Amino acid sequence: MAEMAGKGESPEVLFWVGCAGSFDERYKAVTQAFVKILNKVGTSFAVLGPEEACTGDPARRAGNEFLFQMQAVANIQVMNGYNIKKVVTACPHCFNTIKNEYPALGGNYEVIHHSQFLQQLINDGKVALKGGGEFKGKKITFHDSCYLGRGNDVYEAPRDVIKALDVELVEMKRCKTKGLCCGAGGAQMFKEPEPGKKDINVERTEEALATGASTIAVGCPFCLTMMTDGVKNKEKEAEVKVYDLAEMIAKDMGI
Amino acid sequence: MSFLPQLIFLIILSAAGFFLVKRVKFLRRNILLGKDEIRNDQPDKRWKTMLLVAFGQQKMFKRFIPAFLHFFVYIGFLVINLEVLEFVLDGIFGTHRLFAPYLGGAYLAAMNFFEFLAVMVLVSCVIFLIRRNVVKVPRFTKPEMKGWPAMDGNLILCIEIVLMMAILKMNAADQILASRGVGHYIVVGDLFFSGLLHPIFESMSTGFLIFVERAAWWFHIVGILAFAIYVTYSKHLHIFLAFPNTWYSNLKPKGEMENMPAVTNEVNMMLGIPTEAPADPPAEIGRFGAKDINDLSWINVMNAYSCTECGRCTSECPANLTGKKLSPRKIMMDVRDRAEEVGKSLDAGGKGLEDGKSLLGDYITKEELNACTSCNACVEACPVNIDPLAIILEMRRYVAMEESGTPAQWNAMFQNMETSFAPWKFSPQDRFNWAEKVKDEEIPD
Numbered sequence: 001m002a003e004m005a006g007k008g009e010s011p012e013v014l015f016w017v018g019c020a021g022s023f024d025e026r027y028k029a030v031t032q033a034f035v036k037i038l039n040k041v042g043t044s045f046a047v048l049g050p051e052e053a054c055t056g057d058p059a060r061r062a063g064n065e066f067l068f069q070m071q072a073v074a075n076i077q078v079m080n081g082y083n084i085k086k087v088v089t090a091c092p093h094c095f096n097t098i099k100n101e102y103p104a105l106g107g108n109y110e111v112i113h114h115s116q117f118l119q120q121l122i123n124d125g126k127v128a129l130k131g132g133g134e135f136k137g138k139k140i141t142f143h144d145s146c147y148l149g150r151g152n153d154v155y156e157a158p159r160d161v162i163k164a165l166d167v168e169l170v171e172m173k174r175c176k177t178k179g180l181c182c183g184a185g186g187a188q189m190f191k192e193p194e195p196g197k198k199d200i201n202v203e204r205t206e207e208a209l210a211t212g213a214s215t216i217a218v219g220c221p222f223c224l225t226m227m228t229d230g231v232k233n234k235e236k237e238a239e240v241k242v243y244d245l246a247e248m249i250a251k252d253m254g255i
Numbered sequence: 256m257s258f259l260p261q262l263i264f265l266i267i268l269s270a271a272g273f274f275l276v277k278r279v280k281f282l283r284r285n286i287l288l289g290k291d292e293i294r295n296d297q298p299d300k301r302w303k304t305m306l307l308v309a310f311g312q313q314k315m316f317k318r319f320i321p322a323f324l325h326f327f328v329y330i331g332f333l334v335i336n337l338e339v340l341e342f343v344l345d346g347i348f349g350t351h352r353l354f355a356p357y358l359g360g361a362y363l364a365a366m367n368f369f370e371f372l373a374v375m376v377l378v379s380c381v382i383f384l385i386r387r388n389v390v391k392v393p394r395f396t397k398p399e400m401k402g403w404p405a406m407d408g409n410l411i412l413c414i415e416i417v418l419m420m421a422i423l424k425m426n427a428a429d430q431i432l433a434s435r436g437v438g439h440y441i442v443v444g445d446l447f448f449s450g451l452l453h454p455i456f457e458s459m460s461t462g463f464l465i466f467v468e469r470a471a472w473w474f475h476i477v478g479i480l481a482f483a484i485y486v487t488y489s490k491h492l493h494i495f496l497a498f499p500n501t502w503y504s505n506l507k508p509k510g511e512m513e514n515m516p517a518v519t520n521e522v523n524m525m526l527g528i529p530t531e532a533p534a535d536p537p538a539e540i541g542r543f544g545a546k547d548i549n550d551l552s553w554i555n556v557m558n559a560y561s562c563t564e565c566g567r568c569t570s571e572c573p574a575n576l577t578g579k580k581l582s583p584r585k586i587m588m589d590v591r592d593r594a595e596e597v598g599k600s601l602d603a604g605g606k607g608l609e610d611g612k613s614l615l616g617d618y619i620t621k622e623e624l625n626a627c628t629s630c631n632a633c634v635e636a637c638p639v640n641i642d643p644l645a646i647i648l649e650m651r652r653y654v655a656m657e658e659s660g661t662p663a664q665w666n667a668m669f670q671n672m673e674t675s676f677a678p679w680k681f682s683p684q685d686r687f688n689w690a691e692k693v694k695d696e697e698i699p700d
Contacts, residue, residue, distance in 0.1 A: 019677040021689070028689040035693050049687035053676035061629050061648065062665045063544065063655025065515050067672055069522040077526075100511035105519060146630035151510025177635050178317075181573040186629030190678055191664035194626040197578030204573075 001046040005082055011046040013117075014079070014109075016089035016098065019054050020221030026228065027090075027221040033250035034090055034114055040255055041126045045088075051078050055097040062187035069105065072097070076107035090114040090246060092147035092220045093185075099152070113148055115158040115219045115245050122164045122249075129164055133252040140167045141213035143204065143227060144179030145220035158219050161245050165252055170211040180204050182230075184222035205230025209240065216242045264346035264476075271480035278487035285598040286560060288608075289553030294503050301502045304640070309501040314638040318567070321386075324379035328415070331376035332494060335422070338369050342476045351439045363444035370423065370448040377419040380412045387412075394566030397575075399585040404564055407489045414485070418478050425471035427452035428464045437461055496561035497639040503554050504640040509631045512648060517541065544652025547613040548594050551646060558641040559590035568633035568643060574626040581626035583633035583643035589618035590646060615650055624650050625662060 004011055015038065021031040038045050056071035075098075079087075087109045089095050099111035121127040140162055148154045155176045162169050174180045183193065183200025193199060205227055208216045216231070218224050228242045243251075295301070307313045312329065315322040344353050355362045387395045387408060395408070426449035433440035456464060486492055493500075523529070545551050568583035569575050575582050593614045601607040615621075627647045634642050654660045661669075668678045676683050 017686070017689070019679065022686045023677060023679055023681045028692075031689050032693050035690070039693075047687070047690075049690075050683050052686060053683070054672050054678055056672070058678050059669060059672055060512055061651070062661055062668070063648070063651035063653070064661070064665075064669055065518045065543065065652055065656060066522065067669055069515075069518050070525075071672065071676065073519075073522055073526055073528070077528075096508070096510035100508050101514065104514035146628070146632075147510045150631040150635050152508050178571065178632075180571075180576075181628045181630035181632065183573060183577075183628060186627050187665060187668070188628050190668040191625075191662050193577075194574070194579045194581070194622055196574070196626075200573045200577050200628070203577055 001048050001082055002051065004046050010083060012044040013086045013088050014082075014084045015045050015047050016055075016087050016091075016094050017047055017052060018089055018091040018094045018221065020225075021090055022052070024221055024225070027224060027244075030090055030221070030224070030244040030246055033244070034246040036250050036255045037118070037121070037127065037246060037253065040253065041121055048078060055094045057093040057097045058187040058190055060097075060101075061185070062190075072102060072105050072107070076102055076105055079107060079109065084109055086110045086112075088112050088114055088117045090219070090221070090244065092145040092151070093222070096147040096151050113152075113154060113157070113219065115148070115161055116154065118161045118245060118249055119157040122161065127249060127253065129166075129249070129252050130254065133165070133254075135165045135167045135215065135248060135252065138167050138215060139170050139211065139213040140165075140215045140217055141170050141172055141208050141211045142175075142217045142219075143172070143182065143208060143223055144175060145218065145223050146179070146181050146185050148219055149179050150177060158217070158245055161249065162217055165248060170213050172207045172211055174207060180207065182220075182223040182226035184226045189222045189225070199230075199233075201226035201230040202233050205234055209234060209236060214240060215248075216240065217245055217248060218242060219245050258349070261347065261349045267477060267480065268343065268346065271484060274484050275487070278484060281598060281602070282487060282492075282560060284601075285594040286556045287553050288549050288594060288597060289551050289556040290549065292552040292554055294505075294554060297506055300506055301504070304504050304506070305498055305502045308504070308638070308640055309497040312638070314636075314640075317636075324382055327372065327375035327379050331372040331419075334372055335369055335376075337365075338422075339476070339479055342472070342479075346476060352441050352443070355441050355443060360444075363446075366426070366443055366446055367448075370426065370446055373419040373422045374448050377416055380416045380419075384409065384412050384416075394570040397566060397569060397582060397584070399582055399588055400564070400566075404490065404588065407491075408564070410485075411489060411491050414478070414482055418475060418482070421471045421475040421478065423449045423452060425449075425468055425475060427456055428468035428471065431456050432461065432464050432468060435461060437465070490562065490564045493561050493563040493639060496557065500557055500561035501640050503557065505634075505642055505645070509634055513645070515543070515652075518543070542653065543656040544654070545646070545649035546615045546653045546657070547608060548590060548597065549608055550653065551590070551614075551649060555642070555646050555649075556590060556594055558643075558646075559587045559594065561639055562587040562591065562641055563639075564588065565638065567636040567638065568641070571632040571636045573628055573630060573632065579623075579626040580620070581623045583647075586619060586623070586643045586646055587641060589614060593618050615653060619650065621654060621660060624654065627651075 017031055020027040053071050053075055055075065056068035059071065060068035087098055092113060095111055095113045098109060142158055142162055144155065159169060181200060182204055216227050218227055224242060224244055231237050231240050231242060312322065312326060315325055341354050345351055386392045426446050429440060430443060430446060430449065431453060433442040486494065542550050548556055564584055566584050572581065572583050597607050600610055624647055629644060629648065631644060634644050671678055671680045675681055
């Protein structure tokens, strides 16, 4: 972004990478896949790179409002400094925070989740899917992220993206408004669960496996981690893969 | 004709009215122990939400069988209350079936419809009792339901069954008396459901039947008045509060957390950003987050009084489903119990909120709060739009900011965020490293 601003250019959209997208070994692949798609279709975009900080979502959900606002206000200063108008992110937590919670602190942007962005690209015919890729005809189930689904009523965009791959979309028993959390929201990602009889991600993975799907599609870094761990826990990692939507589209595009 | 029954009726009616007003004042005061909050934007959308969710029972129908049965009890409640109006007027004026002469055939149709509803309410309540006590539907047997809450639920169902039986018994006796041409009894016509009871009563003497009919009449009306008062002590308040509760629903995206302007001012000052806040700091520095009910919004407390403990929230809570202590229903029950405790203490001239107890600790533990994934399943599940999550998150704010009592792993996450601007310990300078791989790769056309 700093480079672009130096040249006096302003991007169409800012890609908010997020901490998981920047640092998580597995989710970096999602960031790379999404960037390849953006490059391929020629979208004018920028990333903040080292100028990006955590949105503050986990701090806020854990109760630390000070820390959240420190992060948020700093991020807003950076984004407003670059006169950012539109933001796309592959993380529903970042999406929710920037879209719903930054306006109260002076950050007003049009914010969309990458599933919505991909849906638009597909609808506009900008992404030409081969449809004959490795997913063709396979059973795929989509795990709703709480902050995308119930949190912001985005249920159809990710499903439309999956359907565009010419696959069989199978729903879990608890889906859409009734979708079961992967167990990582509300800052749970950053601590061990409270004592109980089962881990939430295992419960959810069992439900996903029960659909007979060979791929569990997700649209959130935390869900990706939790579902991947769940599949490992069930020793199904050879048969069942967990992918982010952007990875699936990039694979189909052969990039 | 003796005026004694009318006098007794008026005394009972006034006494019931007096107690009801007193109870309503008590409940109102308890709800207003919560902090002031203005939430009356988008009135059109609020009325629409109330019509759909409360009046139209929209969210109940996510689970069809209980929704179908509940629908009859609900319609029965709304419609049979029209008959209660006649009861009250008859009681005051010493008349009998006041509306019958004016409505003619419509009265017969109405009475048959009321009887149909009474039977459906009765059947539904019996099925509900079976679901609670024989089938033991899991959400009714959770730990927070032990004791009074289970008893409360069963009592309500039994009272409704008995009240409905009284209507049918009264109509049966009434019509036999009318057919015998006794006194002021009016032939309404064929009443199908109470007609089925005629064989039981037909052999009885006229004197005894009058006794049966009067006893059922008094039992029904006094029963309804007593029930109205009972409701104010029970979980059954949802029959009234569902309406304001849905009107005051949160209309924002569920994922959004309310901003804390007090914190914004401090953060802006620390970062040297000019603030719009007045130069004078507020005289009273409020608490951050919620420790007790007076730190919550009055809407949170109204939510608690609107809860009828159906447990749909708890049955969809990922933490509860996997054996954690958290139960969103218990959160709501705790808020109400604490509000009741404080209210009673205040009325008795006691210490109220200053009794050394608080919602956090004495009712809700940190273990419960920490188990929440903020997934909004409970909020989505509630048929009357109660928001347990808002309470949980406010209480977490208190634990984090006033007590520094968050779990160690969260403290580590806070520290990472302060020093490396990410919840994990990575160097901020490495944020862009992922791009190396993309740059190296040629994109095929």
